[in-house]
Amino acid sequence: MDLLSEIVGELRLESVSYFRLELTAPWALRFPPGGRGIHIITRGSCWLEVDGPRPPVALTSGDLLVMPSGRGHVLRDARKPRKAVPIEDLVRSASPGRAVEHGGDGVPTTIVCGQFRFGTLGHPALEALPPVLHLRGDEGVGPFVQAHTQCIAAEVSAPAEGAAIVTARLSDVLLVQALRAYLRDVPADERGWLRGLADPQIGRALARMHRNPELDWSVLTLAQEAGMSRAAFSARFTEQMGASPGKYLAEWRMYRAKVRLRSGAALVAEVAAEVGYSSEAAFSHAFKKLVGTSPSAYRDGHREDGRRAGQGDSPHRST
Template identity: 30%
Template sequence: MLNSDMSRLHAPPSASSAPASARETATPAGSGPAQDPLADVLNLVRLTGALMFLVDASDPWCVDIPHTNAYRAILADPGQHVLSYHVVLEGSGLASIPGEAPIRFNRGDVLVFPQGDGYRMESAAGTPPEFSAEEVVDFFENLTAGRLPSIVPEGGGGDPRALFLCGFLSCDARPFNPLLARLERRLLVSPSERTDDSLQRLIDITRTEIQSDQPGSRSVRLHLCELIFIETLRRHVLSQAPASEGWLGALTDPVAGAAITAIHADPASDWTLERLARQINTSRTVLTERFAGKMGQGPMQYVTSWRLQLAARQLRDSRSSIAEIAWSVGYRSEAAFSRAFKKMAGMSPGAWRRIG
């Protein structure tokens, strides 16, 4: 079990020990009304729509999407991560990633590839891909530059046909993105009776926007790309996540989810394992076991990781001093904060700020 005394090294300082400018201007990160952890994470990791298009596929069809290393520079800022999803509007097929068996998808499903793996989508097993990896990368470059239409024909011209709404997004992966931590390499999110038609409405609007191609359409499509992804995550949380590991699974666990919500509501608080367990009315043993079982890390490790992600955003977006930022996320000293930040991010807070 983690030593609760160790967590006090990162406890928020008293007002008198904080930097003078911090006492006057800084607000502890996350203070105020109780937070929505999913909204917190999506905002903090700068989830941004990068590309949105329709694929009209005729039988037989197959496409190999290479690992995001091959095209990340086209769709994202340096150092960012790229993930993708595909909404199945019509038809069915198979989806596979290296090292795992193919899965079948059908109309209404959403396939999500969150970890950047290469993947194959095809009408039937053994169908040869129509384009090489180099041609796929060229396609991304030309579509992003506006040199290609946003409705893409593919395949051999036969029936049955399939229609996909394809979205690619960028986000921050460092120093800590809880959404990506322990998330499966491939998600299949199917329609659920427990969800309303919010996702379908977004899909219909996006499809119309792509087909109409009005002025300003690209900007609208990229915002819709983000909204569809968020709504897909919400559907996943409501349906499949309770049985899954990772951060989304932890959100729906009564113990781990309550702990995450408490931490996000006040990350700079003087958290110890005992205090956090008392806050959510459980024992330290149960808290540690349930949290680690979902997240693969203990609750106090999560406190540290989340504080440092909050600090990373402030370093990039604010003009506060490093000492002020350290105080706002719960560190007594700038030196302790800098050591922890460098351990997680691989560079000092100052270096992180300089690279933007």
């Protein structure tokens, strides 16, 4: 299995809910932080403004937005700011199964919105993704992405028996396809695992770290996996990933350790060996330094979490 598939598999998309917005200018909607999901612009145009120092982005029919980290944002009919209505107020007052209607008497816009819930407990890979993955319809998002967005929009517009399971399965595939499309043209200033995966040499080293965290990796052996000199590998890895090879490897090992400890069944010594530590003492010291508590205390405090989800958090990062 390729590394992208492995990482997306760890996220474990558990459920998704959709609703359709029928909007007429003027309008502005506020989506609060924490709401991971997608927006599909099926008619008209609008503007997106994400919390933080980012300029507004123009959107038009056919565009797909993936909001993987749950960053708060505003969608509005025009670039000029206006007071935004909380989206939860509109959805709460709408009739079940019907489109949410809002706005004045101006130009119409239709948006299909999906909200994702992941089964993973506190998975940092979600936060490490860029705040917005914007795939433009006019630049060729690819036939598979287009087909899936059109199918989702059709299911939401005219739901039939089994619509929930259909949209959930389509969303799972759409998430992978959106990440794959984004990988084809990662921005030069991107940092994190998406940028690393887009680089064939760094990607090879990442895959080896992920699949074999128990091995005695050094910067030199990872550079050899990448087919690069030690200095060139270290510099490029740090520039692209936002962390040095040693720091990233340590965080990945702690992620794998937390997954195992949350199961409640593994001995600390066993986990230490599985993630590349020669002694339980060395592992416990590193674990407490990074996580803030001892491995045994972490395991005992997360036994119930392990039974419910069987997953932990992950160090895939982006800045």
